Amino acid sequence: MKVGIIGATGLAGRELIKIFEEKSLNGEITLLSRKKKGFIETEEAVYPVVPISKWEDFDIVFSAVEKEVSFELFKEHAKEKPVVIDFSSAFRELEDVPLVVPPVNGSVLEKRVSLIANPNCSTAGLVLVLDTIDKIVEIERVRVATYQSVSGAGRDALNEFFYESEFFILGKTPDSIDIFPEQIAGNVLPGIGEEEEGYYTEEKKIINETRKILEKEIDISAITVRVPTVRSHCEAVFIDLKNDFSDTIIDALNKSPYITFDKYPTPIKATGKDNVFVGRVLSPSLKHLQLFLCSDNLRRGASLNAFEIYELIKNKWF
Numbered sequence: 001m002k003v004g005i006i007g008a009t010g011l012a013g014r015e016l017i018k019i020f021e022e023k024s025l026n027g028e029i030t031l032l033s034r035k036k037k038g039f040i041e042t043e044e045a046v047y048p049v050v051p052i053s054k055w056e057d058f059d060i061v062f063s064a065v066e067k068e069v070s071f072e073l074f075k076e077h078a079k080e081k082p083v084v085i086d087f088s089s090a091f092r093e094l095e096d097v098p099l100v101v102p103p104v105n106g107s108v109l110e111k112r113v114s115l116i117a118n119p120n121c122s123t124a125g126l127v128l129v130l131d132t133i134d135k136i137v138e139i140e141r142v143r144v145a146t147y148q149s150v151s152g153a154g155r156d157a158l159n160e161f162f163y164e165s166e167f168f169i170l171g172k173t174p175d176s177i178d179i180f181p182e183q184i185a186g187n188v189l190p191g192i193g194e195e196e197e198g199y200y201t202e203e204k205k206i207i208n209e210t211r212k213i214l215e216k217e218i219d220i221s222a223i224t225v226r227v228p229t230v231r232s233h234c235e236a237v238f239i240d241l242k243n244d245f246s247d248t249i250i251d252a253l254n255k256s257p258y259i260t261f262d263k264y265p266t267p268i269k270a271t272g273k274d275n276v277f278v279g280r281v282l283s284p285s286l287k288h289l290q291l292f293l294c295s296d297n298l299r300r301g302a303s304l305n306a307f308e309i310y311e312l313i314k315n316k317w318f
C-alpha cells in the first residue's frame with residue numbers, strides 16, 4: 001500500500017504521522033511537500049519527501065492543507081486511485097462526497113469513491129456523543145457553545161498565540177495581529193471563521209456537518225468561541241429529547257469505546273487521547289440533557305478520524 005501525506009509539516013499532518021508511527025505502519029507513508037526536498041525527520045523516523053505534483057502515484061492520499069489548496073488539487077479528481085482523504089472543508093458539504101466519522105456513518109463507504117471528506121474538529125467529537133444518545137432516546141433539539149483551542153487554527157495561529165503571550169504577560173499590546181481578528185492571548189474571541197449575516201462559518205460547519213453525518217435534519221444551533229488554550233476543543237451541549245431522559249443514556253455513554261466518561265472533563269485530560277471526554281451530564285428536567293465534552297482537535301477531531309477512514313477503506317477497497 002502506497003500512502004501519501006500532503007501537509008505533513010502542519011499540526012494535523014504531524015499528528016497523522018505520529019498515529020502511523022504508533023501503529024508501526026509508518027513504513028507505508030511518503031510525505032509530499034511544496035517546498036521541502038529530501039527528508040523530514042520525526043523522533044521516530046526519517047521520511048522521504050516528494051513534490052506534491054506526484055500525488056497521483058499513490059493508493060491513498062491524505063490531504064491536511066487549507067481548503068483552497070485541496071480544492072485546486074482535487075476538484076476534478078474522479079479516478080479510482082488514489083483515494084483522497086481530505087481534512088479541509090473544501091468538499092465536506094458536496095452531496096456526492098461522503099463526510100465520514102467511521103463509528104457513526106462508516107457504512108456510507110459501501111460504494112468506492114475517489115474523495116472522502118474528514119469532518120471539522122468540533123463536529124467529530126460532537127457527533128460521536130449525539131449519535132450515542134440519539135440511539136437511546138431520539139434527540140429533538142441541540143444547542144452547542146464551543147471553547148476551541150488555538151491549535152484548531154493551525155501552526156501559524158499557535159505561533160501568534162505564543163508571540164502575543166510574551167507581550168500580554170508584560171502588560172503590553174502585541175505589535176501585530178495577523179491570524180485572529182483580535183489578540184487571542186488572555187482573551188476570548190466569540191466567533192470563529194468569517195462572519196456571514198451574524199453567524200460565523202465555523203458555526204455553519206458544525207450545523208451542516210452534524211446533519212450530514214447523522215443523516216437527519218436535526219434542529220441544531222451553535223456559537224463557536226476561540227479560547228486561549230493550546231490543544232483540545234470543549235463544547236457545552238444542551239439537548240432536548242423527544243421522550244423522557246433515561247439512565248440508559250448514561251450507561252450508553254459509559255460503554256461507548258469512543259467516549260471516556262469523566263466527572264470533570266478538561267482539555268488537558270483529552271489532549272493526546274483517542275476518546276472524547278464527557279462529563280457534567282445532567283438532566284435538569286425530564287426531556288432535557290446537558291453535558292460538557294472535550295476532545296483533542298488534532299487527534300479525534302482530525303488525524304485519528306482520517307486514520308479510521310483509512311483503516312476502513314484499506315480493508316474494503318484494496
Ligand SMILES: NC(=O)c1ccc[n+]([C@@H]2O[C@H](COP(=O)([O-])OP(=O)(O)OC[C@H]3O[C@@H](n4cnc5c(N)ncnc54)[C@H](OP(=O)(O)O)[C@@H]3O)[C@@H](O)[C@H]2O)c1
Binds near residue numbers: 066
Ligand atoms: N488544526 C486542527 O485542529 C484541524 C482539525 C480538523 C481539520 N483541520 C484541517 O486540516 C488542514 C490542515 O490544518 P493544520 O491545522 O494542520 O494547518 P497548519 O498547521 O497551518 O499546516 C498547514 C500545512 O499545509 C501546508 N501548506 C500550506 N500552504 C500550502 C500550499 N499552498 N501548497 C501546499 N501545501 C501548503 C503547509 O506546508 P508548509 O510547511 O510547506 O508551509 C503545512 O504542512 C486544514 O484544512 C484544516 O482546516 C485542522
